[in-house]
Amino acid sequence: MMVIGIILCFLLLALLILFLKQLWSRRHLPPGPLALPLIGTFLAVGLWLCEDYFRKPVKRYGSIYSLWFGQQLMIILSGFKAVKEGMDSFPEEFSNRPVDPFMNDLGKGRGMVLSNGHTWKQQRHIGITSLRKLGLGKKSIEHQIEDMAQTLVEIFRQTKGQPFDPSFSVLNAVSNIICALSFGHQFSAEDEEFQKLVQALQIILKFIADTFHAMYDLFPQLMKYLPGPHKKALASMDIMLAFAKQEIEKHKESHCLHEPQDFIDYYLLQMEKSRNDPDSTYNEENLAQCIFDFFSAGTETTFATLMWALLLLTNHPDVQEKVQKEIEDAFGFSGSISYQGRKKLPYTNAVIHEMQRLKYVLLLGVPRQSKKDVTMRGYHIPKGTFILPDLRSVLLDPEQWETPEKFNPNHFLDKDGKFIEREEFLPFGIGLRACAGEQLARIEVFIFLTSLLRAFSFQLPEGVKELNEEPVAKMSMHPHPYKLCAIPTLA
Numbered sequence: 001m002m003v004i005g006i007i008l009c010f011l012l013l014a015l016l017i018l019f020l021k022q023l024w025s026r027r028h029l030p031p032g033p034l035a036l037p038l039i040g041t042f043l044a045v046g047l048w049l050c051e052d053y054f055r056k057p058v059k060r061y062g063s064i065y066s067l068w069f070g071q072q073l074m075i076i077l078s079g080f081k082a083v084k085e086g087m088d089s090f091p092e093e094f095s096n097r098p099v100d101p102f103m104n105d106l107g108k109g110r111g112m113v114l115s116n117g118h119t120w121k122q123q124r125h126i127g128i129t130s131l132r133k134l135g136l137g138k139k140s141i142e143h144q145i146e147d148m149a150q151t152l153v154e155i156f157r158q159t160k161g162q163p164f165d166p167s168f169s170v171l172n173a174v175s176n177i178i179c180a181l182s183f184g185h186q187f188s189a190e191d192e193e194f195q196k197l198v199q200a201l202q203i204i205l206k207f208i209a210d211t212f213h214a215m216y217d218l219f220p221q222l223m224k225y226l227p228g229p230h231k232k233a234l235a236s237m238d239i240m241l242a243f244a245k246q247e248i249e250k251h252k253e254s255h256c257l258h259e260p261q262d263f264i265d266y267y268l269l270q271m272e273k274s275r276n277d278p279d280s281t282y283n284e285e286n287l288a289q290c291i292f293d294f295f296s297a298g299t300e301t302t303f304a305t306l307m308w309a310l311l312l313l314t315n316h317p318d319v320q321e322k323v324q325k326e327i328e329d330a331f332g333f334s335g336s337i338s339y340q341g342r343k344k345l346p347y348t349n350a351v352i353h354e355m356q357r358l359k360y361v362l363l364l365g366v367p368r369q370s371k372k373d374v375t376m377r378g379y380h381i382p383k384g385t386f387i388l389p390d391l392r393s394v395l396l397d398p399e400q401w402e403t404p405e406k407f408n409p410n411h412f413l414d415k416d417g418k419f420i421e422r423e424e425f426l427p428f429g430i431g432l433r434a435c436a437g438e439q440l441a442r443i444e445v446f447i448f449l450t451s452l453l454r455a456f457s458f459q460l461p462e463g464v465k466e467l468n469e470e471p472v473a474k475m476s477m478h479p480h481p482y483k484l485c486a487i488p489t490l491a
Contacts, residue, residue, distance in 0.1 A: 028380040030075055032066030033057060058393070064377060070218050072100075074367070074386040078393040080400050080424045087389060087431040090374055095432040098369035098386045101220035102213055102230065106204070106237055111289030112436065113297060119281045123290055126282065128436050130266040134181060144180050145444055146336050148173050149451035156456060156486040163461035163483040166310060167303075171198060174303045175295070177444060182291050183247045184262035197243050200236035201295055205476070207233035237292070244291040248284055263294070294437075301361050302441050304476045308359040309352070309449055311467050312407060314458045314484045319409065323348045324453050324489075333489070337450045339443045345450075346419035350412035352445060356427045357395045358407050361476045365391040368433060391426050400424040456486040 057065050063082040067074045077086045086094065096116045099109065107114030112123045135141035152173045156166070169189070175198050176186040187194035207213055207229050216223045216230050223230055251264045260266045267287045274280035313320040323345075330344040331337050342349045368387040375381070396404045401411055401424070414420050428438040435441070452458075460467065461483055471477035 029073070030064045030066045030377075030379040030381075031061040032068075033061075035066075035068035055393070064379065069214070072386060073382065073384075074388055075381055076388050076390055078390045080394045080397045080426075083389040083391070083394050083426070083430065084423075086376060086387065089376065090370075091431050093371050093374050094368040094387050096369040096371050097433065098367050100217045102208075102216045102233075105220075105234060107289060107292075108285075110286045111293045113293045114289075115286075118279065119286070122281045123286055124436060126267055126270055127263075127290060127293075130263045131181070131437070131440065133260070133266060134262065141181075141440075142338055142443060142447065145177060145447045146451070148176055148180075148186070149448050152448065153451055153455045156452065157488060159486055161485050161487050163485055165481060165483050166486075167307060167481065170306050170310075171299070171303050173448070174306070174444065175299045177440075178294050178298045180262070181440075182244075182263045182294055184251075184265070193243065196239060197295075198299075200239040201299065203236040204233050204240075205296065205300055240292050240295070241288045244288040245284070247291075248287060263291070297435065298437050298440065300476050302444050304361040304478050305356060305359075305441070305445055306448055307479055308361070309355045309445070310452075310458060310484060311469065311479050311482060312355055312359070313351075313453070314460060315467050315469065316407060317457075317459070319351060319407075320453070320458065323351055324457070327450060327454055331454075333454065337447070337454075339446055341450075342446055346413065346417060347409065348450065349419045349446075350409040352449065353412045353422075353425060354407060354409045356445075357401070357411065357425060358405075359471070359477065359479075360392050360395045360427055361478075362391065365389055366429060366433065368431075389430065391429065394424060394426050397424065452486075454489070456488055459485045459487055461485055 057067070057076070058078045063077070063079045064086075065076055065078070067076060077083045097114060097120070099107070099114055099116075103114055109115050109119065110123075112120065112127050115123055152169060155169045156164075172189045172194075175194075179186050179194075189195075210229060212223075212229050248264055248268075251262075251268060256265055260269055264287065267282065267290070271280075271282045271284075271287075274282045313323070326345050326347050327337070331341065337345075365388060368389070370381055370383055370385045370387055372383045373381065381387070394400075398404050400422075402408065403411075412420055412422060412425075428435040428441070464483075467482045467484070468480045470480065472480055
């Protein structure tokens with residue numbers, strides 16, 4: 001017993017020395033909750049994520065503070081001023097993407113989202129230039145979105161004003177826009193392979209926001225040998241990559257590189273141009289990962305945004321009626337409304353922006369990683385630190401928004417009712433790692449919503465007083481499942 005007691009005393013002494021050494025080495029870092037050896041700050045801020053996970057420390061430590069996930073330092077920038085200062089002052093230093101053990105196994109440093117350095121620059125370049133050549137900001141891409149919006153209108157019309165859940169149809173519509181851009185064609189909602197693709201993405205995104213993700217990152221070598229949802233998530237990634245590679249093979253067989261029609265065509269053309277460049281990262285593995293990136297970044301957030309939009313418009317019939325009247329006065333009931341048409345719809349544009357502000361769909365924002373040691377506001381930020389610009393705190397910043405917690409389209413209107421751009425409106429990020437698909441997402445949301453609001457009035461089912469506006473915390477902040485009634489307009 002004495003030997004056991006001595007061993008325990010030595011262990012406690014070793015932990016105490018480690019703890020004191022840790023405190024001393026971190027004295028120049030931003031303040032934050034007490035970090036325990038090995039565990040970090042999980043116990044101080046709650047074991048896992050909820051909507052106000054990052055709000056709690058702000059009240060005590062201020063707009064720049066430290067959290068520890070195990071032995072990994074994460075510095076949170078909270079509020080508009082801190083986020084803008086950090087991203088403007090250190091655009092290059094904070095441009096790396098941190099890759100935790102699970103994300104490394106998921107992406108292997110490929111593609112646009114989970115890569116860094118030369119690979120990231122080349123993959124982002126081909127992604128942006130391909131979208132531009134495919135017609136982003138031009139009528140060609142808008143026509144595809146308009147066609148899909150009209151398909152969605154017809155699906156809603158088939159409900160004949162009865163209560164229904166719009167999520168399945170909306171998700172398919174948004175996913176098919178990415179299919180059209182990536183593969184050059186769309187899929188029917190009944191296509192089994194297409195539904196496997198959509199479901200695989202949902203499984204991956206669900207795991208990323210799950211407690212098991214944190215466990216995987218803390219004990220990656222152990223988790224690889226244990227059963228759990230991480231196995232299903234990684235298998236789902238294999239399904240998505242296999243699907244992408246099948247499409248790549250079809251494109252290689254069709255030999256359409258002289259007239260590229262979609263992202264795969266443009267990428268294969270770039271591979272051909274760069275085949276003698278030893279520094280080229282254009283290859284089929286990166287191409288498949290880029291397609292996954294298009295789906296993960298381009299479907300989930302736009303889908304969640306549209307689901308929030310329909311919910312908020314149903315809960316706020318006065319706002320919905322004003323939008324419909326503005327659309328009717330400007331465009332009538334026939335003909336298409338282009339994205340440029342938003343300039344004639346200041347109130348509608350303000351409502352869309354306010355929806356995206358109030359119901360920002362990413363729980364965490366997208367973290368960065370410091371490429372070298374920097375000093376911000378007198379605090380030392382070491383190389384390798386995860387940097388999280390908390391965009392939710394920017395969009396709900398009480399110093400910037402008159403009524404941050406309320407749905408108020410006047411946030412984006414001047415006293416004359418004209419639409420105003422707000423510097424504090426940052427749902428697509430800021431800096432070198434800002435969302436490459438921002439323009440596409442803006443066009444989709446505008447065209448889908450104006451098409452639907454022109455065709456229907458959205459109402460609560462009989463006996464329902466209000467749809468639940470509390471989010472379900474996932475990788476993206478979805479509303480709880482709901483039903484509404486799409487009542488055709490009289491026109």
